[in-house]
Amino acid sequence: MKKSKNRLDEMQEQKMLKIEHDGFWIGFAGLAIVIIIQVLYYGLENCRDYILGEFIVFLCMGVYTMVGCVSKGVWDRRLAPSWKVNLYASLLAGVLGGTLRFITVWHEYHLLWSCMAVGVIVGIGTFILTFGVLSISLFAYKQREHRLERELSDEEEDK
Amino acid sequence: MARNIAIKVARAEKDMTQKALAEAVGISRQTMNAIEQGEYNPTIKLCRSICRVLGKSLDDLFWEDENPE
Numbered sequence: 255m256k257k258s259k260n261r262l263d264e265m266q267e268q269k270m271l272k273i274e275h276d277g278f279w280i281g282f283a284g285l286a287i288v289i290i291i292q293v294l295y296y297g298l299e300n301c302r303d304y305i306l307g308e309f310i311v312f313l314c315m316g317v318y319t320m321v322g323c324v325s326k327g328v329w330d331r332r333l334a335p336s337w338k339v340n341l342y343a344s345l346l347a348g349v350l351g352g353t354l355r356f357i358t359v360w361h362e363y364h365l366l367w368s369c370m371a372v373g374v375i376v377g378i379g380t381f382i383l384t385f386g387v388l389s390i391s392l393f394a395y396k397q398r399e400h401r402l403e404r405e406l407s408d409e410e411e412d413k
Numbered sequence: 414m415a416r417n418i419a420i421k422v423a424r425a426e427k428d429m430t431q432k433a434l435a436e437a438v439g440i441s442r443q444t445m446n447a448i449e450q451g452e453y454n455p456t457i458k459l460c461r462s463i464c465r466v467l468g469k470s471l472d473d474l475f476w477e478d479e480n481p482e
Binding site for chain 1: 444
């Protein structure tokens with residue numbers, strides 16, 4: 255099927271992109287909030303099947319953004335591509351993941367030390383997993399950036 | 414961003430309305446107005462189209478002195 259012509263001029267296109275950008279992040283944050291609320295309210299075991307759809311969409315949005323950014327050699331608007339930043343981000347993810355798990359387990363068992371142990375284990379697991387994924391992404395990003403710059407240098411030499 | 418008076422003057426010289434210029438360039442009147450008001454920074458491609466239609470150079474329409482007196 256032939257793609258219809260873009261009826262927007264450049265300013266309207268920019269406005270549209272801004273609207274779509276905001277819509278994407280509202281959807282992304284909204285899904286995260288909805289998933290967290292359901293997990294906190296019903297407990298992870300009880301709502302696992304019900305949040306599967308939301309979780310898959312949330313995961314797809316995250317993976318698409320990450321792969322898109324890495325393939326274009328773009329990291330983040332504000333955060334620097336460094337191991338230190340990744341470490342802080344992973345720590346934050348670990349604390350959030352651990353706390354969330356502690357609350358959901360506490361909801362069911364009310365055993366302080368056991369629940370704390372579960373929270374700490376999940377927190378450490380989340381930290382390791384997040385740091386691993388971010389490290390792989392950072393490595394891929396740096397490789398990609400290096401390759402793009404090398405291609406540019408080759409083109410300059412050709413001219 | 415400062416208002417672009419030069420486009421308005423060049424348009425008046427050609428006896429063109431904002432709408433006519435927008436149509437000639439292939440953009441909406443809303444965008445043309447935003448350019449004249451200094452609310453939108455057009456791409457170099459669009460700047461060249463505007464210059465072509467108004468018969469002016471980029472310098473005539475889009476150059477701004479750093480220290481206007």
